[in-house]
Amino acid sequence: MSDQAQTNDLELLTFRVADQEYSLDIMSVREIRGWTRTTPMPHAPDFMRGVINLRGTVLPVMDLARRLNLASQETNDRNVIIVVKLQGTLTGLLVDAVSDIVAITEDDLQIPPDISSEPHMSVVRALTVIDDRMIRVLDLAAVVPTTSDEAA
Secondary structure: OOOOOOOOEEEEEEEEEOOEEEEEEHHHEEEEEEOOOOEOOOOOOOOEEEEEEEOOEEEEEEEHHHHOOOOOOOOOOOOEEEEEEEOOEEEEEEEOEEEEEEEEEHHHOEOOOOOOOOHHHOOEEEEEEEOOEEEEEEOHHHHOOOOOOOOO
């Protein structure tokens, strides 16, 4: 008999930031763009690179390395902007490079150990092992500031 053995499949977009591997739920990703020079905005947090014109829409772009308190590197042609949508708001995440799209199940996710000095600041939702590599799954809601009410 088939009970509710339906597994929750999950697709993750993996990418590199400061020589570390992270991932996001593919359902939050709208597109991946090549690096585009941003227009800095005054009084923005230091992890915000600025804004770009995305087909007539002003898109804020966040330097994910700076947001994660990692060493930020100079941008080059290999950098990409992952455009994500969270609660109706589009945000660009500057990363070093996109790696792959992987399919896993919720059972493949492990809760990260509580080793942060400030647990409420944790941005890693889970960990998973793919090809002997430990991949951090980001909690997009914890990474992207919730300051906008620009619902589309």
